[in-house]
Amino acid sequence: DIQMTQSPSSLSASVGDRVTITCRASQSITKFLNWFQQKPGQAPKLLIYGASRLESGVPPRFSGRGSGRDFTLTISNLQPEDFATYYCQQGDSTPATFGQGTRLDIK
Amino acid sequence: QVQLKESGPGLVKPSETLSLNCDVSGFSISTGHYWGWIRQSPGKGFEFMASVFHTGSTYYNPSLKSRITLSLDTSKNQVSLRLNSVTAADTAIYYCVRDRGSSAIFDSWGQGTLVTVSS
Numbered sequence: 354d355i356q357m358t359q360s361p362s363s364l365s366a367s368v369g370d371r372v373t374i375t376c377r378a379s380q381s382i383t384k385f386l387n388w389f390q391q392k393p394g395q396a397p398k399l400l401i402y403g404a405s406r407l408e409s410g411v412p413p414r415f416s417g418r419g420s421g422r423d424f425t426l427t428i429s430n431l432q433p434e435d436f437a438t439y440y441c442q443q444g445d446s447t448p449a450t451f452g453q454g455t456r457l458d459i460k
Numbered sequence: 461q462v463q464l465k466e467s468g469p470g471l472v473k474p475s476e477t478l479s480l481n482c483d484v485s486g487f488s489i490s491t492g493h494y495w496g497w498i499r500q501s502p503g504k505g506f507e508f509m510a511s512v513f514h515t516g517s518t519y520y521n522p523s524l525k526s527r528i529t530l531s532l533d534t535s536k537n538q539v540s541l542r543l544n545s546v547t548a549a550d551t552a553i554y555y556c557v558r559d560r561g562s563s564a565i566f567d568s569w570g571q572g573t574l575v576t577v578s579s
Contacts, residue, residue, distance in 0.1 A: 385563045396555055396569035397506075408567065440506065444564030448521040451506035 355379050355443050359452035365460040370431045374455045376424045376441035385445035388417055388426045391454075392437045400439075401426065428457075462487040464556045464570035472550075472577050478543040482556030482570060483536070490514055490534040494559035497530070497541050498566065501552035511559055512539065546577045 356379035366372050376386065384404040389397035399408045401417035404424055414429045428435055436459050441452040468480035482495070489495055496511030510520045510530045518530050529542040539556060556570040 387565060389566075396572050397566075398569075399565070399567050402565045402567075403563075442506070442564070442566070444561075447519060447564075448523075449508040449564035449566075451508075453505050 354448060355382060355446050355450050357441055357443055357450055357452040359439075359441055359455050361455060362453065363456040363458070365458055366431055367460045368431055368433060371427065371429045372431065372457065373428075374426045374439055374441075374457075376419075376426070376452050378422045378424075378443055378445075381421045382443045382445035384420050385443055386417070386419065386424045387442045387444060388415075389440045389442065390435075390437045391440065397440060433459075462558060462568045464558065464568055466554060466556050466570045466573040468554075468573060468575070470574060470576060472546055472575060473579050474547055474577055475545055478541070478546050478550065478575055478577075480541045480554055480556075480573065480575070482539040482541075484538065484556075484558075487558075488534075489532055489537055489539065495532065495539045496557050496559055496566075497539075498555045498557050498569075499550075499552040500555065500572070503549075504552075507552075508564070509543075510541070548577050551575065551577045 358377045360375045386404045388401040391397040405417045416427050438454045438456045463485045465483045472478045494511045497509040512518045512530045527544045531540045553572040555572045557566040558568040560567045
């Protein structure tokens with residue numbers, strides 16, 4: 354199985370900040386990389402698919418980049434509702450696998 | 461707008477079978493997409509378990525293949541999961557998901573249901 358490693362595992366930021374989360378795959382996954390947001394007690398929500406494509410209804414302050422093994426999720430102008438845990442997930446090879454998550458909390 | 465809702469026992473005894481249903485509304489499962497199950501546990505994080513295409517063909521995670529069965533009931537618009545011979549390691553939140561493509565894009569999730577394996 355492809356291993357997905359996220360960094361950092363947690364970070365603190367303030368409303369209005371810009372943050373970047375990194376995800377690295379154990380082998381190339383071309384652009385088959387998705388990002389999810391999960392809030393406590395809720396199911397994950399798809400934010401970005403295909404490394405950089407914004408899911409319908411997701412604010413444009415969320416953006417994704419990368420290809421091959423290295424990917425980033427950037428959130429610009431952090432809003433109070435953005436404080437959550439973020440996960441990457443690869444869809445290049447079966448079975449799909451997820452990163453361990455990055456918890457974003459308020460500084 | 462598609463909605464998914466899981467149902468089933470919250471407590472299962474070790475060595476028994478875990479059975480969960482996923483009721484889908486707002487979309488007919490017989491017309492397209494893959495439908496699957498993903499679980500989340502504190503120790504293992506997210507684990508993709510299995511998926512079934514609208515035609516009925518299935519994919520099972522090799523780590524679970526000997527214990528898992530996935531099926532569709534198009535008359536009820538329902539996806540069902542059976543996991544045999546459960547142990548405490550199967551304790552998790554189980555999510556029903558829609559995969560809208562061939563590259564595992566999980567665009568819709570149920571609310572999740574907690575299943576605890578304990579005697």
